[in-house]
Amino acid sequence: MIRNSPKNQKSELEERREENLKAAREAVSAAMANILISDADGNDFSSTVTNRGLFTPVHSQGRTREPIAPRLFGINLDRSLKGLHKFIDNKKILLVGGGASVQDLTSSPEFSPAVLLNVDPYTPDVPREPTPYYRSLPLDPTSENFFADLRAAGYGKFDEVWISYSVPPHSKNAGEIERLFGNLYDVLDSNGNIRDYPLAFFVQGLEGLDYQPPEKRQERLAPLRTGLSAALNTLANKDDIAMSILHTNPPDMSIKNPATLLIHKLGTTERKRLPERGAQEPYLIVEVGSGDSPFLVDAPEDYLTQFRNDPNARLIALDSDEGELDLGRERMRKKKDIRTMEAADRIEFRKAYGEQLPFENNAISELVLKNVMGDEEIFPGRKARMIDEAARTLKQGGILKIIEQYTPKEARKVDVEHYISTAVPVVFEKVEGTETAGMFDEREMDRRMLTPTQRVKPDAFILRFRKKP
Numbered sequence: 001m002i003r004n005s006p007k008n009q010k011s012e013l014e015e016r017r018e019e020n021l022k023a024a025r026e027a028v029s030a031a032m033a034n035i036l037i038s039d040a041d042g043n044d045f046s047s048t049v050t051n052r053g054l055f056t057p058v059h060s061q062g063r064t065r066e067p068i069a070p071r072l073f074g075i076n077l078d079r080s081l082k083g084l085h086k087f088i089d090n091k092k093i094l095l096v097g098g099g100a101s102v103q104d105l106t107s108s109p110e111f112s113p114a115v116l117l118n119v120d121p122y123t124p125d126v127p128r129e130p131t132p133y134y135r136s137l138p139l140d141p142t143s144e145n146f147f148a149d150l151r152a153a154g155y156g157k158f159d160e161v162w163i164s165y166s167v168p169p170h171s172k173n174a175g176e177i178e179r180l181f182g183n184l185y186d187v188l189d190s191n192g193n194i195r196d197y198p199l200a201f202f203v204q205g206l207e208g209l210d211y212q213p214p215e216k217r218q219e220r221l222a223p224l225r226t227g228l229s230a231a232l233n234t235l236a237n238k239d240d241i242a243m244s245i246l247h248t249n250p251p252d253m254s255i256k257n258p259a260t261l262l263i264h265k266l267g268t269t270e271r272k273r274l275p276e277r278g279a280q281e282p283y284l285i286v287e288v289g290s291g292d293s294p295f296l297v298d299a300p301e302d303y304l305t306q307f308r309n310d311p312n313a314r315l316i317a318l319d320s321d322e323g324e325l326d327l328g329r330e331r332m333r334k335k336k337d338i339r340t341m342e343a344a345d346r347i348e349f350r351k352a353y354g355e356q357l358p359f360e361n362n363a364i365s366e367l368v369l370k371n372v373m374g375d376e377e378i379f380p381g382r383k384a385r386m387i388d389e390a391a392r393t394l395k396q397g398g399i400l401k402i403i404e405q406y407t408p409k410e411a412r413k414v415d416v417e418h419y420i421s422t423a424v425p426v427v428f429e430k431v432e433g434t435e436t437a438g439m440f441d442e443r444e445m446d447r448r449m450l451t452p453t454q455r456v457k458p459d460a461f462i463l464r465f466r467k468k469p
C-alpha cells in the first residue's frame with residue numbers, strides 16, 4: 001500500500017510541468033489573438049499610452065485608461081485599496097518598461113514597497129516627488145547584460161515583477177523575447193511572481209498588415225510567436241516554476257483576449273514538500289471529492305478570514321469528475337479573494353481520484369471528505385482505498401475529517417471508525433467533539449455544517465481522526 005516517494009515526487013513535478021506547458025500554449029495563442037498594428041516606427045513610443053495608473057484611471061490619448069492592478073493581480077478595486085497592500089508592502093518590485101506609469105502609487109503615502117525600480121530604456125520617466133523606495137533606470141531588460149547592469153546599480157533579486165503594456169507586445173524579434181524571460185527568471189526571488197499583461201504583439205511600422213497576404217503576415221509574426229513559445233517552454237520545464245494564465249474582467253476595449261501571464265517561482269519548502277514540521281511550512285488542506293460544493297463554499301466568514309490571513313495555508317480541492325470540479329470552482333470564485341489566492345497558488349483545483357492521491361507520503365496536514373463516505377454511487381472498495389490513501393499521505397499529527405450531511409445513515413453503514421482501527425496499518429486516534437483540531441478554530445464551521453437544512457439531515461455528523469507517530 002505504501003508507495004515509494006520518488007515515483008510520487010516525479011508525478012507531482014510532471015503534473016506541474018504539464019500545467020506550465022498548457023499555460024505557455026495559452027499565452028502564445030492569446031498573444032496571437034491580440035495583434036495590434038501601430039504606426040510608430042522603431043522605438044518611438046510617443047503615440048502610446050505610457051502613464052497608466054496602478055489603481056487610478058487616467059485620461060490619455062483621448063480616452064480613459066483603466067488602472068493596471070486588476071489585470072496584474074486579478075482583484076477588484078471597487079471597494080477599497082486594502083487588497084493591494086499584500087502585493088506591494090515590503091516587496092522588492094521591478095517594473096519592466098514602466099515609462100511614466102504608476103504615479104498614483106509613487107505619490108501615495110499609503111503604500112510602502114521595499115524597492116520599486118522602473119527599468120525602461122525607451123520612454124523617459126516624469127519628474128516625481130522624491131520617494132525613497134522609487135528609482136528609474138534606462139536599463140534594457142532584453143539585453144544580455146541586464147543582470148550585471150542591475151547588480152552594478154546595487155540591486156539583487158525581486159519579489160514582484162510587473163509588466164504592463166510593454167514586453168512582449170513591443171518586442172521585435174525572437175531573441176529579445178527569449179532573453180527577456182531568461183533575465184526575469186534570473187532576477188526573480190523564490191516565492192516571487194512575474195505578472196505580464198496584456199499578452200499581445202504590437203507590430204510596428206507595417207501599415208496595412210491586415211491587407212497583406214497571409215504569408216506576409218505569417219512571415220512577420222512567426223519569429224515573435226516562435227520566440228515567445230521558446231521562452232515560455234524553457235520556463236515551463238524548470239522545476240521551480242508554476243505558470244498560469246489569469247483571465248480578467250471586465251473586457252478590455254483594445255485587447256481581444258485579455259489574459260495575464262503569471263509566473264511563480266516556488267519556494268524551497270514548496271519544491272521539496274518537506275515532511276518535517278516547521279514554522280514556515282505550508283499547511284496543506286486537501287479536500288477529496290469536493291464536487292460542486294467544496295467545504296470552503298459553506299465556511300463561515302471567520303474561517304475564511306483565518307485562512308486568507310495565513311500565508312502558509314493552502315487548499316487543494318480534488319474530484320474525479322471534471323464537470324463537478326468546474327462547478328465547485330465557479331462557486332468558490334464567488335467568494336472574496338478566492339481568485340487572488342488561486343493566482344498565488346494557495347487554492348488549487350485538480351482532477352484526481354481519492355484512491356490514488358497525487359501526493360507523497362506524509363505530505364498533507366488535513367484531509368477532508370465531505371459527503372463522500374455516504375455517497376452510495378461510490379463503490380465501497382473505493383471508499384476503503386480512499387481511507388488507505390489518507391493514512392499514507394497525511395503527516396504525523398495530520399487530521400482526517402469526515403463530514404456527512406446529506407446521507408449520514410448510509411455513511412454510518414460504511415463504519416470508517418472500525419475500518420481505521422482494524423484494517424489501516426497506521427495508528428489513528430479519534431478526536432472527540434467539535435473542538436479545534438486543525439490549524440484554525442472550527443467551532444463556528446462545525447456548527448454551520450451541522451445545522452439542518454433541506455439538504456443537511458438532523459443526524460448529520462463530523463468525525464475527526466489524528467494520525468499518530
Ligand SMILES: C[S@@+](CC[C@H](N)C(=O)[O-])C[C@H]1O[C@@H](n2cnc3c(N)ncnc32)[C@H](O)[C@@H]1O
Pocket residue numbers: 288289290291292293294318319320321324352353354355370371372375378382
Ligand atoms: C455526494 S458528492 C459530494 C460533493 C461535495 N463534497 C459536497 O459535499 O457537496 C460526491 C463527490 O465525490 C466525487 N467522487 C466520486 N468518486 C470519486 C473518486 N474516486 N475520487 C474522487 N472523487 C470522487 C464525485 O464526483 C462527487 O463530486
